[in-house]
Structures are given as structure tokens and as C-alpha cells.
Amino acid sequence: MNHRLRLIYICVLAAVLGCTPSAPPLPDSNVQIIIDPSTSKHTLPAWLWYASSRAFWMEKKFFELHPEATSYQHTFLEEVAARGGCAKIWQEIRAKDGRQDRYLDDLTTVQQSGLLQEYVWIYFRQSDWTEPPDLHLAEFERWRRLHLQSHEPETRAIAQFRK
DSSP: OOHHHHHHHHHHHHHHHOSOSBOOOOTTOSEEEEEOTTOOTTTHHHHHHHHHHHHHIIIIIHHHHOTTOSSOOOOHHHHHHHHHHHHHHHHHHHHHHOOOOHHHHHHHHHHHHTOHHHHHHHHHOOTTOOOOTTOOHHHHHHHHHHHOTTOOOOOOEEEEEOO
16 A cells, blocks of 8 residues: 555544544554544644654655665654654644644744754654754754743654554
8 A cells, every 4th residue: 555545544544533542553554553542633633644654664665765674763764754744734734723732833833944853853863863964953952942942742643563
């Protein structure tokens, strides 16, 4: 199943089932999406995009970029892509109906500032990631003091391999 069809499948499930703790496994997939039960129905599409993007990386994109790899590894680029897509979906929802969500509003502001990579590096870095050479960490630090006061990073949906 291609990535776009998978996303449509997930969004339809979300609309039909509402906010549930986990989505049924995707057809022909070893990955399942787990949704935080406290996730509001208004923010659910953005978080489903995040998790489905991660699922796509777990099953396909990572191995396309790393054909020598024998197992999947969560990467910095994956996290940037997933959070960036999450922010774009939320921006569309917010523009359509004026909804607000502190975290997703902050994430959208970060993306619009052009500092999403720096944000992901500071708030979600994993110990096995190598720092990209083009990060503007000092600029981000100055920017976040002004624009991310009392910011609490969050993740309300994840993709994980089925056991």
C-alpha cells in the first residue's frame, strides 16, 4: 500500500472510530499506530499524520535511504519530516476552524520560523543521532526564549512494530 493510500486509510479510520487508544493494524504492515487516549478529535488528524509518517519511514523510507541497513533505526530526518507534516496539517485545521492547541500552535510557529530542525534537535534528539553541520543552535536558543516560553514538547501518537 503506498504512503498516500495509507494516510487516507488512517484518516478514514479516525473519522469513523473517533479517538481510540490504538488504530487497527494497517493491511500488509508490521507497524501499528498507538494514539494517546487524551488526544482531542480536533488534533487527531495532525497526530495521525505524524504517526503515519513515522510508519512510512519505519517500513520503507529508512531502507530506501540506507539500503545497507539490516534493521530500522529512528533518524533525525524522519523526526523532522514527521513533525513538519504534523505542523502543516494542524495549520490547515487551524485556518479552517480557528481551533487552538498549545503544543501544535507552537510547533506551527517553529516551522514557520524556519527552525524546525533545530527544534527537533533540542527537544527530541536521541543519543545515536549525529548532529547535522547546518544547525543554527545559537539562533534557535535566542528565538525560543522569545517564542517558546513555557513550551512543553509532546507526542500524542506513535508508530511501533507489532509484536
